[in-house]
Amino acid sequence: MPTAPTPCPLCGRPALRSPENRSHPFCSDRCRLIDLGNWLGESYRIPGPRAGDGAEVPPRPVDGEEEGS
Numbered sequence: 001m002p003t004a005p006t007p008c009p010l011c012g013r014p015a016l017r018s019p020e021n022r023s024h025p026f027c028s029d030r031c032r033l034i035d036l037g038n039w040l041g042e043s044y045r046i047p048g049p050r051a052g053d054g055a056e057v058p059p060r061p062v063d064g065e066e067e068g069s
């Protein structure tokens with residue numbers, strides 16, 4: 001059963017599907033890392049402008065919780 005190589009989602013080159021290619025579905029480890037970097041870069045950007053909202057949350061009052069009575 002012939003296994004046709006799938007195109008690398010990053011560069012479009014055929015990515016071999018073999019035990020040696022641990023970067024599948026990417027053609028190489030380099031493309032995998034680049035894609036990972038892009039993904040992380042975007043995820044860091046999204047919460048960036050909104051980080052200020054979370055910082056306004058007041059801390060919970062922990063004191064007096066058990067010594068109330």
Ligand SMILES: [Zn+2]
Binds near residue numbers: 008026
């Ligand atoms: Zn590639």
